[in-house]
Amino acid sequence: MKRYLDFNATCPPLPEVIEAVSRASASAIGNPSSLHWAGRAARRIVDDARDRLAAHLHCESGSVVFTSGGTESDNIAIHATTAAHPGGGTIITTAIEHPAVLRPLEQLQSPQWQLQQIKPNASGVIDTQAMIEAIDAADDLRLVCIMLVNNESGAIQPAAEIARHCRTRHIPILIDAVQALGKIAIDATQLDADFIALSAHKIGGPKGVGALIVRRGVKIAQLAPGGGQERGRRSGTENVPGIAGFAAALGIIDFNDYRPIRDHFESRLCASIPESSIIAADAPRSANTSLFTLPGVDGETILMQLDLAGFAVASGSACSSGKREPSHVLRAMGVNDTLARSAIRVSFGPGNSTADADALIEALLQSRNRLKQMAGF
Numbered sequence: 001m002k003r004y005l006d007f008n009a010t011c012p013p014l015p016e017v018i019e020a021v022s023r024a025s026a027s028a029i030g031n032p033s034s035l036h037w038a039g040r041a042a043r044r045i046v047d048d049a050r051d052r053l054a055a056h057l058h059c060e061s062g063s064v065v066f067t068s069g070g071t072e073s074d075n076i077a078i079h080a081t082t083a084a085h086p087g088g089g090t091i092i093t094t095a096i097e098h099p100a101v102l103r104p105l106e107q108l109q110s111p112q113w114q115l116q117q118i119k120p121n122a123s124g125v126i127d128t129q130a131m132i133e134a135i136d137a138a139d140d141l142r143l144v145c146i147m148l149v150n151n152e153s154g155a156i157q158p159a160a161e162i163a164r165h166c167r168t169r170h171i172p173i174l175i176d177a178v179q180a181l182g183k184i185a186i187d188a189t190q191l192d193a194d195f196i197a198l199s200a201h202k203i204g205g206p207k208g209v210g211a212l213i214v215r216r217g218v219k220i221a222q223l224a225p226g227g228g229q230e231r232g233r234r235s236g237t238e239n240v241p242g243i244a245g246f247a248a249a250l251g252i253i254d255f256n257d258y259r260p261i262r263d264h265f266e267s268r269l270c271a272s273i274p275e276s277s278i279i280a281a282d283a284p285r286s287a288n289t290s291l292f293t294l295p296g297v298d299g300e301t302i303l304m305q306l307d308l309a310g311f312a313v314a315s316g317s318a319c320s321s322g323k324r325e326p327s328h329v330l331r332a333m334g335v336n337d338t339l340a341r342s343a344i345r346v347s348f349g350p351g352n353s354t355a356d357a358d359a360l361i362e363a364l365l366q367s368r369n370r371l372k373q374m375a376g377f
């Protein structure tokens, strides 16, 4: 039996989304930039989706720029802001960002561009005061980047407080809200960030489509200049079916519904494997996520055994799996490399039940015992 328990990596497309994508693929035959009837029909689909996303996030439709996903949204915000400062400066971010933020920032690093990464506390949460102090101490600060919900631990970050401080200091801020959509309420007007990055596939929308919410008045240089779509902010013919699917996914899944399953799983895990430890257990966390360590075993090996038994779970960050480096998030939290290598992430979503959680506990126990026997325990 196959059990999918990796919703933070991606949420399988919802039936409503598949229907919307296929309807838009069949009906929107024109290019949304064309002035004729076929173009206008495609344009209507894009504009309607833009209005729905704006209403969902409580922002203006004009703030929504459709992109190919979270990675592109983060990159546009970073490059657009830094391109306006040829003389360089300082960027402050956190040590627990997704690679979609960390990699472009690391690439920028040069004698002109300094990067400061604020570490989280042992529970995986960035200390608001520490970040504000770093912001106040930097005199040539060009950009602040912080995520709203961490993809590995689920820990909710003080992005709203940091954004409020940045506004008073007139410092641009990017909030990566890719893992927050469907998990915590997002009010773009209240957040008032210069940029908010989003991705459709985390909420059951299509893969390869997302959005960047750009605060009114913020100018952005195009990463890939071209036909000037999205009001000159992101060139390229819009992914009309993908955008329709993104809009169709909005508001359907509430990952808070999976808190009882996650909590049931964690209490059984701690009872059956007492040496296991739940990461970020005492932090405010997204309700569907459980990241834990199993001392003495290798997370990747457990993951492969679970895969053979039909379970789809992740070890550390799914986006960087395949790489044998321990999770940078766990490292930043002060977890040692050996323990970090034992980490497994389970993220629940539609279709899951407590029976899946129970079956996973049994499979974990079997894998762990097998590995311990092999290691001569």
Ligand SMILES: Cc1ncc(COP(=O)(O)O)c(C=O)c1O
Pocket: 008, 009, 068, 069, 070, 071, 072, 098, 100, 147, 149, 150, 151, 176, 178, 179, 198, 199, 200, 208, 210, 319
């Ligand atoms: C916090 C965060 N930011 C950015 C991304 C990248 O989004 P996408 O897969 O749409 O490029 C992810 C994907 O896992 C993520 O979790």
